[in-house]
Amino acid sequence: MRRPLSLAEWLLVLVAGYLVVLKLAFSLAAFPIADEAYYWMWGQHPAWSYFDHPPLQGWLQGLTHLVFGRSLFALRLPAVLAFAGTVWIYLDLARRFAGEAWRPVFLKGLVVYLAAPMFGLFGSVVFNDYLMVFLVLASGALFFRFFADVEGGGTGRRLHLYGAAALLGLAALAKYNGALLGPAVVATVLLRPRLRRLLRRPDLYLAAALALAIQTPVLLYALQTDFASFRFHLADRFQGHFTGLIPREMLSAAIGTLVTLSPFLVPALLRFFLGWRLPPFERPARAVAVLVFALSSLPLLYIANYSTILPWWNIAAFVLALPFLGRHIDRVTLSLHALYGMVFATLFVVNFTLVPVHSLLGVRPFYETDHAFGWDGLAAAVSEARERHGAQFLATNRYQTASQLAFALDDPQVVALSSRRDAFDDWFDPKTRLGQDAILLIDGSEDMQTFRRHFARITEIGTFTAAPFGHPMLTYTLYLGDGFRPL
Template identity: 35%
Template sequence: MERLVQTIVQKRLLPLVLVALVFIAAKIIFALITIVAADEAYYWVWGENLALSYFDHPPLNAWLIGLTSIFFDNNVFAMRLPTFLTFAGTLYVYWLFACRLFPKAPERAFLLTTIGFLASPTLFAWTSIVYNDHLLIFLSLAATYAFADYFSAYSTDERTSTKPLYAGALLLGLAALSKYNAAFLGVSIAALVIAHPRLRTLLLRPHIFVAGLLCVLMLTPVLLWNIQHDFASFELHLVDRYDRPLFTSFKADTFIRYLASTFIYFGPVLMIPLVAIFFRQRDLDQFGNMTIWIARLMIAFTFVTFTALSTRGAVHWYWGAIAYALMLPFLPILLKNMWLYGVHIVLGLTFVVYATVNYSYAPVELLLGGQSSEVARVYGWPEAGELAVQLERKHGPIYLATTGYPTAAQLAHTLDRTDIYDLDPRPSHFSFVERKAIAPGADAVILHDQFGNLEGTAARFERFSKIETFVYTAHGVDINKFEFYLGEGFISDGDQ
């Protein structure tokens, strides 16, 4: 510890250390006190129904949530514990990159990379909550390091050890078990091998193909689940998400929303290094050149693909999180003006305060007289859950259901129950765990919020009537509204 302090003082790193520690402390507070989001509750439901894979995503995140649920109670700390571990792993991989890319000043490079990462709103938040991205980012970074290590050594000596190659394949397979977006990294690795003259000879050797096979074998649970369910997950992501065929029309609203949200939520300052990385960078060794080409290919593939897809339907900005994470190890040479770091830090801290208040105290927009439906939806669940149980007892024996899968997940997590039904006729995870339909002729108490499909759910009953309305109010402001309905005489799918 004394040696570390001396290094920080001698190299004038104290300001950077303090900034990094402030962000890390803020990240811990954010993870511990903010309310569980709808998708987090949805993944918790998955973890309570362990399966080979799931309708919306591959299984690794749900498996880990299910594992933590075994050892801990149903609480925020237990749910988000994996994010602390993957964040530590992410920092360790960034340290490895700093040592290889900037051997003369790895401490400074590591701190700049860490600050760049934590001051990015998306990278800060998406590695603090148990969305699949916290695993995807860590495992993709680790896989990239392993591949770059092997490729740089192979380009000098073809007899080099293949251990990093197989480690990279294993890590890439785990990343793909976290989220399908890892496919872009796989494509980037393959493109580099094919295009790079010093790596092309790998195609004449068995190891690159065996490594590829290892990666594919890691996806066996996903493939088996999709085979068993008519490739439902693949169809969701490749077909059902989008309203129109590619290049047949142009949806300006989703296109503009994708570009604007990317600019805002990854951080405006990071747009500069995102472009600068495509210019020639001097003084990089072979490892640096291999890494930067993987990053360039990853950025190009993801940005072009998602921009094109945004012209035909909704595309979320955070789907490109890996590309930004891979750009950050080069931040010390891509963003040289320290005042730009200052701007990035101020914007990042502003977001941290705003997001923490938004998801723990009250939606800031509502307090100021505006609207904030996405944030408001996380509030009032303990009270709504208690009311749901009271109505269930009053009208019971009866089923407890909702008009949409996010609402069903939030109610299930709130009550620590897995017997909550999603009666929205549209497919979701609940379609594959027999929670999409109740017994023919049965009755149900149904919770509805503004995101649910009330009309579609009501059509599945002979009689459907409102029995209760609850408005969650805090700080003198109406924040979230819950409606309860009694559905009588469920109509089975075969009778509709």
């Protein structure tokens, strides 16, 4: 007979429930953050792959739009489903490595995940990361089961091995750093004596071939574009060159990651990474998790010496460790972590659904918040200007603004005209707009020179200021561009 929940378990359920409610509130109420709308635009322009990232997120956005139309529900449905899958995997893993004590371990692990801003909150934002995280977790869970069986003297189920390989291929098809799990798995097989006998089995090589075969769309796109996406991620996006170690910059990158993850998880991570008394299921899993952590973190620390590192770029480092922290985190640290996550999540949801928290403090919001409000009124102003001036198309000076305007209008033909390379360059043919007039929406002075070169004449025709609850934020300027000319 199942025993009733203890007081501590009820508290964990309440914390998890509160954080889930916040996730759903964000999902159903927040206007698409800039890159969310950009990936929605991918779904309106199906392709083998895309300049910024692999194609799986774009394909999913195209599918949900096809089935449900343009809505916040359709936009963020994949993230909601990924979260549901994550909960199931956490539950399954807890039952496997915690035995009869699985329930408190699962609930603590769930709170660890939800209260970590990098996962609980960021997992609701439909950037490519949420999808990569879920697929790496799902693949890792199957690899854990396969390796535990082999180390226990069994042969391992082929279904687990090939399923893990397929999910690994999909993880890399969601975001390139999902591929880090591949070398971590190979290194685990090489480093653990009981797993080395797998090197004599053709199954291991066939599974690797399956994961690689799933990358065919990315390879086709690379061949079509002279490997533009790979060149962008491996070199072009990182300004500067390595001239030596700069401890201050490396420390700054590490602190940014820990703030986004939650500093209160560090003791539990150290216990998991360095502990000696682990149950059999957890031992090969720990090896894979540590290797993914190193393969993700060390290159980013190196790059931090000469370029800016955004905290969530290192999200892959922690995906496979988090499910086990419910067994390694103590009550005090978990309480602090939960409080940290609830405050962070509350401010985050208020910031994107009601009014920017920065504005209340008299500080200028960061870019994503700055562009999160006023789109209903802005879309109406753009539509009115287009009708009044008889313009043939709409354009902006940033891919983010173009994507958000396209989502607000449900018009995937909005154009981004910028000197920066982006996906719009793959689906917009300038020759089709030769000589046409356009309504131009500008959210700043950036790259106005490109606009002026594209048109025979540009005339300012109005402004619009986003002001949620009376708090003035960003002012957009509307222009009429006469006589478009391709460059």
